[in-house]
């Protein structure tokens with residue numbers, strides 16, 4: 001009889017060679033040997049869902065690999081148990097420092113969506129680097145990552161709908177595009193439509209105006225295998241689009257197509273959504289991505305520096321991770337700032353340099369609050385603070401109020417509900433204000449100029 005422990009290590013090694021990096025990392029790497037005897041072994045697994053996946057997809061492989069090593073008819077059981085409980089300190093430590101997770105050795109160029117290049121055809125292009133291999137998994141994103149990967153590879157416990165929920169900059173677009181990218185990469189004939197809710201609305205309006213609405217319906221209802229729809233909160237109050245989307249979803253669900261939604265709020269919390277659409281949005285699995293903890297932030301920074309080819313010393317990386325804890329977009333901008341200043345000015349990349357770059361980000365952030373934005377807008381529009389929170393619907397007050405609400409959403413991480421309350425407004429009205437400003441910004445008129453002016457002041461910390 002061979003030594004089971006060494007066989008298990010060899011089985012893992014052999015499976016690693018046959019699986020894509022992210023699948024191995026996701027499903028096999030966390031599994032540890034808990035207990036064993038001559039014809040039986042017990043393996044650890046983080047949760048029941050994981051166990052089901054292992055049994056469905058990898059149990060046979062485990063047995064085959066054992067058999068190849070001369071261990072036949074082994075009985076394998078799984079038990080919910082974290083790595084920590086298994087006492088494998090080595091794994092915890094290495095995954096904290098990031099070295100347990102192999103960096104992408106072969107960053108292939110981001111695939112473009114297949115098919116035509118026409119505007120309004122398949123929607124937006126995927127961003128380079130928004131793949132599963134480029135996503136750093138932490139406790140904050142484990143569930144969302146695993147659900148996204150399951151959907152990309154098949155389905156999530158029989159369901160084909162996923163709702164990714166998070167505050168801004170935490171990886172919703174990254175994961176939803178990773179699903180699309182994975183599907184196209186493995187099956188180029190799949191028609192993946194990646195659009196924001198705003199794109200969907202605009203395309204619908206465009207089709208109505210141009211009398212091509214039948215083609216629009218046909219495209220989304222019958223010519224789409226995977227629909228990725230981002231920022232669904234944008235649909236608030238857009239009745240016609242909501243009804244069309246609900247019907248589209250029925251067609252896709254009927255045909256068992258895959259659907260990924262993303263949004264900053266739960267479907268139940270998005271105001272002015274008709275029941276028809278709301279019930280369809282809640283059909284899928286809702287997975288939330290939270291803020292990454294310190295060790296995950298360090299791993300994200302290390303991965304980003306590596307993929308962008310910049311060498312940042314460990315203590316500087318740790319300093320950036322310590323200082324910037326709100327979201328990953330902010331982390332990225334801190335990292336780029338430090339790398340760029342170092343390179344352009346020929347400075348050493350050290351804590352002093354990092355401090356000087358991060359000071360702008362953190363100081364400005366500290367000073368920005370709903371109240372400070374409210375004050376600034378009142379001052380610039382010669383309004384009193386009573387005016388801006390009053391019930392008045394006079395144009396000279398409504399517009400600045402909407403702008404202040406929009407800026408509060410943009411520059412603070414406060415929930416929209418809270419922003420609404422700060423202006424004595426319902427949640428639905430706050431969302432309406434944000435949408436109204438977004439729409440007017442596109443016209444590049446006076447409001448656009450005013451917004452630029454206010455944004456520059458806020459970013460410069462002149463509050």
Ligand SMILES: Nc1ncnc2c1ncn2[C@@H]1O[C@H](COP(=O)(O)OP(=O)(O)OP(=O)(O)O)[C@@H](O)[C@H]1O
Pocket residue numbers: 129130134135136137138141166167168169170171172173174175264300328329332
């Ligand atoms: N876990 C992660 N690992 C690596 N990169 C990440 C991770 N999470 C987020 N990012 C990066 O952070 C940036 C912002 O992420 P993304 O655009 O997906 O956020 P979002 O939640 O969609 O934000 P928004 O709601 O503002 O659209 C991207 O460059 C993305 O690659």
